[in-house]
Amino acid sequence: xxxxxxxxxxxxxxxxxxxxxxxxxxxxxxxxxxxxxxxxxxxxxxxxxxxxxxxxxxxxxxxxxxxxxxxxxxxxxxxxxxxxxxxxxxxxxxxxxxxxxxxxxxxxxxxxxxxxxxxxxxxxxxxxxxxxxxxxxxxxxxxxxxxxxxxxxxxxxxxxxxxxxxxxxxxxxxxxxxxxxxxxxxxxxxxxxxxxxxxxxxxxxxxxxxxxxxxxxxxxxxxxxxxxxxxxxxxxxxxxxxxxxxxxxxxxxxxxxxxxxxxxxxxxxxxxxxxxxxxxxxxxxxxxxxxxxxxxxxxxxxxxxxxxxxxxxxx
Amino acid sequence: xxxxxxxxxxxxxxxxxxxxxxxxxxxxxxxxxxxxxxxxxxxxxxxxxxxxxxxxxxxxxxxxxxxxxxxxxxxxxxxxxxxxxxxxxxxxxxxxxxxxxxxxxxxxxxxxxxxxxxxxxxxxxxxxxxxxxxxxxxxxxxxxxxxxxxxxxxxxxxxxxxxxxxxxxxxxxxxxxxxxxxxxxxxxxxxxxxxxxxxxxxxxxxxxxxxxxxxxxxxxxxxxxxxxxxxxxxxxxxxxxxxxxxxxxxxxxxxxxxxxxxxxxxxxxxxxxxxxxxxxxxxxxxxxxxxxx
Numbered sequence: 001x002x003x004x005x006x007x008x009x010x011x012x013x014x015x016x017x018x019x020x021x022x023x024x025x026x027x028x029x030x031x032x033x034x035x036x037x038x039x040x041x042x043x044x045x046x047x048x049x050x051x052x053x054x055x056x057x058x059x060x061x062x063x064x065x066x067x068x069x070x071x072x073x074x075x076x077x078x079x080x081x082x083x084x085x086x087x088x089x090x091x092x093x094x095x096x097x098x099x100x101x102x103x104x105x106x107x108x109x110x111x112x113x114x115x116x117x118x119x120x121x122x123x124x125x126x127x128x129x130x131x132x133x134x135x136x137x138x139x140x141x142x143x144x145x146x147x148x149x150x151x152x153x154x155x156x157x158x159x160x161x162x163x164x165x166x167x168x169x170x171x172x173x174x175x176x177x178x179x180x181x182x183x184x185x186x187x188x189x190x191x192x193x194x195x196x197x198x199x200x201x202x203x204x205x206x207x208x209x210x211x212x213x214x215x216x217x218x219x220x221x222x223x224x225x226x227x228x229x230x231x232x233x234x235x236x237x238x239x240x241x242x243x244x245x246x247x248x249x250x251x252x253x254x255x256x257x258x259x260x261x262x263x264x265x266x267x268x269x270x271x272x273x274x275x276x277x278x279x280x281x282x283x284x285x286x287x288x289x290x291x292x293x294x295x296x297x298x299x300x301x302x303x304x305x306x307x308x309x310x311x312x313x314x315x
Numbered sequence: 316x317x318x319x320x321x322x323x324x325x326x327x328x329x330x331x332x333x334x335x336x337x338x339x340x341x342x343x344x345x346x347x348x349x350x351x352x353x354x355x356x357x358x359x360x361x362x363x364x365x366x367x368x369x370x371x372x373x374x375x376x377x378x379x380x381x382x383x384x385x386x387x388x389x390x391x392x393x394x395x396x397x398x399x400x401x402x403x404x405x406x407x408x409x410x411x412x413x414x415x416x417x418x419x420x421x422x423x424x425x426x427x428x429x430x431x432x433x434x435x436x437x438x439x440x441x442x443x444x445x446x447x448x449x450x451x452x453x454x455x456x457x458x459x460x461x462x463x464x465x466x467x468x469x470x471x472x473x474x475x476x477x478x479x480x481x482x483x484x485x486x487x488x489x490x491x492x493x494x495x496x497x498x499x500x501x502x503x504x505x506x507x508x509x510x511x512x513x514x515x516x517x518x519x520x521x522x523x524x525x526x527x528x529x530x531x532x533x534x535x536x537x538x539x540x541x542x543x544x545x546x547x548x549x550x551x552x553x554x555x556x557x558x559x560x561x562x563x564x565x566x567x568x569x570x571x572x573x574x575x576x577x578x579x580x581x582x583x584x585x586x587x588x589x590x591x592x593x594x595x596x597x598x599x600x601x602x603x604x605x606x607x608x
Contacts, residue, residue: 018448019455022451022452022455023463026463026464026467027463029467030463137348137595137596137599138595140595141539141543141588141591141592141594141595141596142591142592143546143584143588144547145547145563145566145584146566146584146588149566149570149573149580149581150584153573153581157574250456250457252459253457253458253459254458256456256458256462256547257458257551260550260551260567261550271459271462272462272551275463275465275466275553276552276553283466287459290456290459291455291456294454294456295454298454
């Protein structure tokens, strides 16, 4: 087990390294001149040239990458071009906010999607399956900002029971105080993934229920409840856990749009603002945080997958 | 029901894809879900062609004193922040919303198929490295990648196609590689190799035609998601720049007017949703038909 985790960790580090290179190259191509952004339009060309020299921006690309990544690892993330604040504390705060939102979404996604998938799988081709299958197909097709808008119109504009604007005074989320502001964004983030995971769980459940060992269990005369809960479920959950890993990157992308729609101060809206305003250090930092999150949780999901799947032997 | 003798493992020449295509098309017309998808899609394609011709107002025509008006007889979907007719803008915006995602997927299929074919057929260390790079790229949150590409190369229709196409390439090449690994050990490929055919002939004449079905089904789903992403790009303000009406951008502009007219953002939003749904319904029916065939 330890060796398995260490080997995964090695792969994760390489993935992170390659992605950080990709981020650096992309941000290098961006038509943003740091000296101009820092000193402003009124600065003299000489001053700009001096700053460029001082920042080491006219060195070759590999050299600049090494300087950037080593500063980054040491926690020196620079200063925002637009907001005049240190990047690191702001990103940390926004990241906590996004994580809170994502946790709330996960608390909705996991039980609902598994339950729907299992119900559909156990009733293959009967009406509950038809309803869930078509419903989930439609739910994975509707863009998150559309879902969010419809929810805002319904619950905030129509029924007036939940706020449609999730901006926070003070920039830091407090679950006890702000839970109402998190409900609509969390549901919005859930819809697409619920549909997706329910579909995979359904297929997996159908396959498992059709397998010889389940038929044996049924023929042994075990009650249906025991067969499903003790024998089928564990194996049926392997596939959904495996696909969740591939969808995490999608969820992070979804947060960009959802946080923008609800004015929620998270890492996604921070990234979108930075991208719109050419705030280079902020773009790099929030992209790095996002890929770290995705890669780490993929690693975690790999471990859970290995624990669930008896066919994977460690060593 | 096919007898085992019909299966391609015994065929020495590549099975005919054309006959199969017709069989699948016949199965597709019997699937109500696929038909609904096809119908919605057909409607949008017609509107994409006719849109500018049937739009009652110009996209930049301003009705004085009509800012954020709710739907009425003069303005079927109301007006926007400048007093422009939302219905007309929606109609005119249809064309780019249908064409650009389709082009981006065509680009992704072109790149992804080439990479997947070569990587899967060659195998060995080339395959290993190429697929590792593709895996790493797939860990990048797509929308974030699109936004960074757009910031790097600028917002334009062409660049939206490029960003969406590059973003979808890793997934396509993974799919194609998987298909190639399965196909390259079939008898008809071995037969072609024994006849002394070139690698290019085997890849494009023997393997590709047989991989085309799954690639196209996957492509349909991808066009749906490309519409989804293009809507998101527009919504975030980095889609196709004005004056072309961009549905995503229309949603984000109208979002601020929710309190005045909640219908204003809903129309373009539901238009995007119905377009994506139509692609997914069609693709779902198609993949079932392929499976049943």
